[in-house]
Amino acid sequence: MPEAPLRVVVLVSGSGSNLQSLIDDVHGRGDAEIVLVVSSKDGVPAIGRAEGAGIPTTVVPLAGREREERDAELAATVAAADPGLVVLAGWMSILTGTFLDAFPDRVINLHPSLLPSFPGLHAIRQALDWGVRFTGVTVHYAEEVVDGGPAILQEPVPVLYGDDEEALTMRVREVEHRLVPEAVRLFAAGRVRRDPDDRRKVQILPVEVE
Numbered sequence: 001m002p003e004a005p006l007r008v009v010v011l012v013s014g015s016g017s018n019l020q021s022l023i024d025d026v027h028g029r030g031d032a033e034i035v036l037v038v039s040s041k042d043g044v045p046a047i048g049r050a051e052g053a054g055i056p057t058t059v060v061p062l063a064g065r066e067r068e069e070r071d072a073e074l075a076a077t078v079a080a081a082d083p084g085l086v087v088l089a090g091w092m093s094i095l096t097g098t099f100l101d102a103f104p105d106r107v108i109n110l111h112p113s114l115l116p117s118f119p120g121l122h123a124i125r126q127a128l129d130w131g132v133r134f135t136g137v138t139v140h141y142a143e144e145v146v147d148g149g150p151a152i153l154q155e156p157v158p159v160l161y162g163d164d165e166e167a168l169t170m171r172v173r174e175v176e177h178r179l180v181p182e183a184v185r186l187f188a189a190g191r192v193r194r195d196p197d198d199r200r201k202v203q204i205l206p207v208e209v210e
């Protein structure tokens with residue numbers, strides 16, 4: 001079990017309900033510390049949530065420039081916080097290798113479906129339109145292929161007859177708010193291992209018994 005708390009940087013773009021679950025369930029509880037919240041947009045509720053918890057915030061927008069240029073600034077901003085883990089929690093902007101390569105195997109993303117089903121935008125609407133009986137939540141390594149990195153945690157959510165997008169979104173969110181803190185706790189405990197010989201395989205190591 002690592003001794004110092006895991007330093008976590010959270011990237012957000014909007015409401016920040018998953019950031020809130022990290023603040024409530026993980027932040028400052030010994031295992032992990034959110035040291036910085038970066039938003040791609042100014043004035044979003046997620047920034048207020050971070051400020052409410054006394055966590056430093058900054059905004060790094062794309063704003064009419066090339067992604068590589070934004071990602072170089074983003075990488076420098078995040079690196080200055082010296083993170084052990086970067087969590088994309090509702091970060092709604094595609095990241096290039098310029099950012100991702102700066103934090104190998106240390107960037108994780110949250111997606112509201114059982115990947116590889118329904119990547120990209122409107123995953124919940126896609127699941128309803130398709131007529132699946134189960135959709136779910138995936139926490140996965142972020143790679144340059146959007147929603148393409150291997151899964152760390154996945155949990156199914158049943159689609160009920162009569163569900164609309166709002167109802168299903170609420171049930172998916174409940175699971176997200178449990179899975180994101182759980183993923184951070186696993187990293188903090190050093191229990192997530194990406195197989196060096198087959199990088200699509202992720203092992204969750206058992207709890208060490210003293």
Ligand code: GRF
Pocket residue numbers: 013014015016017018019046089090091110111112176
């Ligand atoms: C979540 O559904 C997440 O899966 C998706 O964006 C949403 C963000 O919600 N990538 P919030 O900002 O955490 O409330």
